[in-house]
Amino acid sequence: MKTLATYPVLRHLLDENRQFALGGRGTTNHCPMALTALAAMGASAERLEEFFEHWHTHYSLPAEVSPHEVDYADFASCLGKRPMFAALQDCFQHRIAQRGSSEVVREVLATIPVAPATSAFHALIRLSYGLQSGHDAEIAAGLAALVVANFAIDIPMFATSAMPAISDRLPASSVADGFRQIADGMGGKKFEGRMITEKMAAVIRDRRFIQVLPAMPVTSQLLDELARWAIAAYWQTGDFTILHMVTGVHAIRQLIPCLHPLRRQALCSDAWLALCVAYASVGAPALLPEQECLDNLKQANFRAQSWDYLFNQAILNNDDHAIKFTYTCSREYGLHAHPFHSLYQAAAMRMLDIK
Template structure:
């Protein structure tokens, strides 16, 4: 079975599996293919992942929605089938770029839903130019929509994404938060703190912001190798991919708000200084072909996701630190 057929088969499963965890299968199949896996490896990963995660079918439809009623399903996981059907139809009618320009501005403030994984699915659909996956991703995004405090209450006051994270780490109310099993639960809890409300407005967005966000996410992950921080690095890649088709400053703003809400989960980190980062870049490190082969052989979806995103971000930004963190993630260097 080829990649197209595997992705189509994966689409028959729900976007989440018990207990509200993100189904990475269709995205990881694409990442495996782009990392050099062949059909046999992709099919084997499908079988292993489905069994290990206990994937479930898409829930039954509830009621049809249309352009006037689609917002009624926001945040309602029971409406996954209805949302998928509506958005797939909208992509068919408007095209990928047209559907994104129509709906992404309304969906962007809920990007934290399902721990950013609707954004991931959308990015991989955009990468392949796959209308069915783009429609499915938009439906997933809608039914898992997680609103955080809205933007627009105050003017931005910094162009440094790292400064945003440092200020969030200093918010006293976040220190009392418990640990959470799900990243999106942690995001929701941090965002509910009254002191967190203005965070969304702090970052000034301009043409250089995507590169600054990517560099900060890379430094954050390099310094911590933390699971939540991994999603900052990969998420910056996903935003960049989607923004090529539909540039929306609010998507980047709300993405970084979501990353900021993960500061407690990451352990209130301090970003490393430039000297530390330069030293990390100079570490002896395998070349990409070995890193990619190691990721392809892994059954850990986050190994594969991180290595693919890091390799793509190095192409975009030229920073060799991406190769170092990818090698560390798959255990090739300490």
């Protein structure tokens, strides 16, 4: 990623983003994340300013004033209190200026439920982008979003008096096996809701899901397996929620090094729960194994476009999801072995509507 010194306009626009609320018109505030992705892909200063104005005009809402200030020692008292977002962002930004972002991220994520699904994965995604750009206000915003919109998923892993029919859960043999168990057990059941988190909340209350959910597979490569499963799932379905699973896994990958070692396993467990719930929320569609996806691409004589070409197309696009997704695919592309490269390129091309 290019440095902020190369893109002083990025820092300026991220500063200006403070005038926008946590949410937007029918969405969350994607502006700072899209700006960072655009800069990383090589967008000009003029293009960054143009996108900022596009977001300002079409999607932004003015920042809300919190009812009172927050002392850092009391930040956990803001859990679930969305009106406190602005004050908590100020609180975290001041603390970061004093102690550095690494210490503050580690302290906050050791105190609250990390809750990867918060704001449909966007809180963690925004935090990861803030860390990539090194922008204190954006790091503070991601942390504040995790606190005030916290969407922790508390599903018992063992039989309880309230749910006696559940036997102690066995771990899935692999990530793919776990999602396959959910697909088989849920039978395509649909869930009502307009927003991603509304449907996920309905899944959490569903007795059938509680019974079929497998425990997290025992593997040292969990995030790699989740990433490969998610990109294959998106390539097959083009589903909007599964798109967020792809970008969410990448954000989790960025945050793991920031955590105390004892919290890393907890984040992986929380991520497994969040992704299983997200998958069920869209009907847990039956999917081809990853290798069959790769074989199908090969048989179809798939011709991948270069990342430079894909970046240029994404930079011209005003769809913030297309911008972020293309950037995420390029980053994950470099982390996986050769056979999976074509899936990341094919998925990005699908998102950008490139034939």
